[in-house]
Amino acid sequence: MAARHVIIGEWSVDARANQITGPDGTVELEPRVMDLLILLAGQPGEVMSKDEIAKALWGEVHVNDDALTRTVFKLRKALGDEARNSRYVATVPKRGYRLVADVSTPAERLAATAETWHRKALIGTVVLVVLFLAAFLYGLTQSPEPEADAPQDAITRLLERADGFYSQFRRADNESALRLYTDALELDPDNAPALAGLANALTQRQIRYEGPGSQGQGRTTLTQALQSGWLDSETAQAALERAVALARRATDIDPSHTRAWRALGLALSAAGEFAQAERAYERALVIDPDDWGTMINLSELYTLMGAPDRSTPYLEQAWGAMERRYAVDPVEIRPWHSEVGLVVARRKQETGANEEAELWYRRVLTLDPLNAEAVRGLSGLLAASGDAEAAASLCTDLQQATGETC
Known part of the structure; x- marks a missing residue:
């Protein structure tokens, strides 16, 4: 058709x-x-x-x-x-x-409706009159019932707020997200997004906010959390076991929910179950090939697994996916976009692929024109290649616009 x-x-x-x-x-x-x-x-x-x-x-x-x-x-x-x-x-x-x-088609449906209308018009009029009278008489004997808030609307509002708090990656916001996801589950214990969200927040609590080294600037990555030794503690392991169970339940309830598989992958990664985490992340990407959050997590997982050659390509894919989805979700993507490009640029530079590194620094600056780290990285490459004038011009522009120096 x-x-x-x-x-x-x-x-x-x-x-x-x-x-x-x-x-x-x-x-x-x-x-x-x-x-x-x-x-x-x-x-x-x-x-x-x-x-x-x-x-x-x-x-x-x-x-x-x-x-x-x-x-x-x-x-x-x-x-x-x-x-x-x-x-x-x-x-x-x-x-x-x-x-x-x-x-x-709408035209076919309209034609079919018109064909039968003349036969139904008189009957319809009589029926309407009868129904009106019946409704009127029924209304005389009934008292109005108060409208109740639709539970699904309440759950949706709770989840929207919870997701907003969770994406801030601050301790107080994460705790607020935990409470809101819990409230949503009290209304609907089988809500897959709420289960996945609660699993994510519990995992992030252990990665970032609990145990030694979590104060002040604290830990910001799974790698740092694993290196700290905190995730091996009984307290952390118990919390991660609960997070894994919640995420698994979410995937059982809704096998097509990408975030549930990503939440399962993160919880399993934090628990040291790398092979199972890899499978969960791969499942998420089967469902949504443009899920850039899963790509970022999978990139870090491959680094932890000692496979850096598989890590960087996923960051490059995440960059592309974020570009494609930026117009739809700029608030969530913006804090990650430049950083992903910078990580790729640094890795290219570390392996001696300076031309590719330059390309990635320029990509970041195209979208984030005054990113200080990108300016410093690009100016350093230009200076090393003999283009001191272009390097100096970049640094001067940065200082005049932001006050920062190279």
């Missing part, structure tokens, strides 16, 4: 906006999930093999069955569908998937 605006069952589908609208409102879909819906809608009722779908969605890139399964899971969740009693996307064992709902 070539149309990009179709009606599938109860849902009006706007493929260009990646949105579906139904009785309960509008739902945003990931682009690949929308592609799957449109693909199946193009052949309603017909079975499409997994290979056909994978090739259409991912092209020549090889993906395992898990990636397709997660995409189908997300689509069913958005449609309010169930695998065992499907009204939309049905699994055909050993063959693939098919769309079982009716598919039409």
Whole structure:
């Protein structure tokens, strides 16, 4: 079906906006999930093999069955569908998937409605009058009930605030996040985002804020926490065991929740279970190949595992993913973007790849023009290559604009 605006069952589908609208409102879909819906809608009722779908969605890139399964899971969740009693996307064992709902365009639906309207108009009028009278009489005998706040709205508000506190990476904010995630779980004990958030906050408490060396500037990385020895203590191990359990529960409840797998990877990394952590992070990237937070965590994990050659490429990928998502989530990305580029630049410089290091310093300065560390790094490379004038110009500009020196 070539149309990009179709009606599938109860849902009006706007493929260009990646949105579906139904009785309960509008739902945003990931682009690949929308592609799957449109693909199946193009052949309603017909079975499409997994290979056909994978090739259409991912092209020549090889993906395992898990990636397709997660995409189908997300689509069913958005449609309010169930695998065992499907009204939309049905699994055909050993063959693939098919769309079982009716598919039409708005014009077709409008024409069908117009065709039957003249036959229903008189009946409809009579029915409306009867219903009005019944409602009026019923209202005379009933007292109004007070409106109750929707629990889901309350949970959403709690999670938004908790996520905001957590992303500040300050002790008091992390403790506030812990309490808000706990409040959300009191309303819904099986809420996967709340479980993952609580697991993250508990893990960060042990990495950054508990034990020797956590005062003052404190620890800021998993590497520093492991080197401090604190994570080997009974107190830390007990807390991390709880964090792992919470994250595992989140992945069991919602296997398509990227942050739950990332939370599991972080908790396992802090507990020293590097191989299991690697698998959790890889699962997160199958679900969301642009999850830059997972890439950063995986980069640090590979350094801890003694595989630096695998570490830097993930930082480079994280940089690209952050560029692609910056417009959507600038507040969360901004504190990380420049630092990731600087780490890549320093590593390139340490290995003698000065031209690549220069490129990365310039990339940082393109997005963060007065980043002092990038200016110092680039000016040092330029001076070492014999371009003292350009190096001095960079330093002068930095000092005039910010007061900082090279």
